[in-house]
Amino acid sequence: MARSGLRSNTRRSFLLDQGSRPLRIGFHLEEQDERLMRLIQTAGPCLTNLDMRGFTRFNAGHVERVVQWVSVSTVEVPRSNEEGVLPVRSLLSLTRYDTLPDLPSKTTNLTRLILSSCFQLTSQSLHALLSASPHLIHLEMRALEAVADETCSILSSHCRSITHLDISRCTNLGPEALTHICGIARPHIRNTGLLKLKSLNMAGYAYVDSTSLRRLGDNLGHTLEILNLAGAWGVSDSAIAAYAEIQPTAAQIEKAKVAEIERWARTRTRAKNKARRDETEESQVEFVVLTAREAGLDPTLAGPFYRRRTALRHLNLSNCRRLTDVGLASLAYAVPRLEILEVSGIAGIGQPGMAKLLKTCKDIKRLDLEETLVGDSVLEVLTPPMEVEDEQEEDLDEESIHIALKADKSHPGHALTHLTLSHCASTQLTSEAVSTVRK
Secondary structure, eight states: OHHHHHHOHHHHHHHTSSTTSOEEOTTSOGGGHHHHHHHHHHHGGGOOEEEOTTOTTOOHHHHHHHHHHHEEEOOOOOOOOTTSOOOOOOOOOSSTTOOOOOOOSEEEOOSEEEOTTOTTOOHHHHHHHHHTOTTOOEEEOTTOTTOOHHHHHHHHHHOTTOOEEEOTTOTTOOTTHHHHHHTOSOTTSSSOSOTTOOEEEOTTOTTOOHHHHHHHHHHHTTTOOEEEOTTOTTOOHHHHHHHHOOOOOHHHHHHHHHHHHHHHHHTTSOGGGHHHHHHHHHHHOOEEEEOTTTTTSOTTSOOOEEEEOOOOSEEEOTTOTTOOHHHHHTTTTTOTTOOEEEOTTOTTOOSHHHHHHHTTOTTOOEEEOTTOOOOHHHHHHHSOOEEOOGGGTTTOOTTTGGGGOEEOTTSTTTTOOEEEOTTOOOTTOOHHHHHHHHO
8 A cells, every 4th residue: 555655646645544543664664764754744744643663764854854744833822820910931941951841833743652663863853853742642762862861851841641651771861760750850840740641661770769769659659550660770678668658648637537437438328339439439548547567567566657559550570689578568558459560580579578468459460470489378368269159069079169169359369360480499389379379
């Protein structure tokens, strides 16, 4: 279809009649670059989904032409404040990354942009493309040297609707990347930060520590559902604990008490709306109250102790060598919606902390424990208690008994579909426990 479109303007227009369809061009040969650029030119401002993955020849010259072809003029209408006075913006720049969050004169309609493996991009050309794309929702820039702290600054000002961001293995990212993403790097400028972010992939990020993860939890803990920090050397027990730390205000504590009273009242209402109400309850409460024993502290200590209730559903900490099961225990009660946990390649992951975490994860579906030191106690947590129908108990033989077994949905292992135990060298892991989980 591409070849036929290149011979006729009519066919090319027909091919790109629906410009919102994805356009992936990385698999074409080098001699067809100009022809493919003509396809982008024909799509024009209708293009919303651009996948450049594998197009290693995509450079600054290509970016300049793409921005020119797919952009449309924008008109910004200034909004007055509550008193009817137009806001006055300061032109002072306190850092070299400061940019006013005004829309450029021309913007694209791109909502999904994939630039992974476009290694010839320069920082200047990348920033020009991102600044002209304020409607981006999905952005992948994996392993690009052009990505730096200034890139995150531009995203926090111009692309605040992003929900999925992949900047893993970007070696030029500095220590301020997460502060820009959280919107706290420039407090003198309003409306910055990716506060709608649901998926963040920063595998291999070199500047992860307790401070950065505490900021991430404070600002994005209630929205972030997918967090990938695989191979990040700074991930330690204290850093993971900092993500779940919270010091609630008096207003937050009062709000939690009201939510607890409402929860008790709802238990006396009709059960048909239980699922919807439980979800509403979780969204209202920002933290959980724990005893000293539940928090993993000395039982003689007086409480209460607080832990942030996060929205995480998928957490990848594989190959974070400084992490142990003590750090995982600090996430207990903080990730009630967790469905996928990946901690492969960590020799410090043992049984007590992992078992404590899994007991609070009722919806766990996928668990990667490759090359860890887990044992039978972890598998026992994942093995739901089974009950046989009373009226069928006498009629069931050994082969068909599992058909009648029922798993308790409140048990951590009832939804488990994938379990990886390859190369687990623990002597406390027996084949009998593995066989029980399989059943």
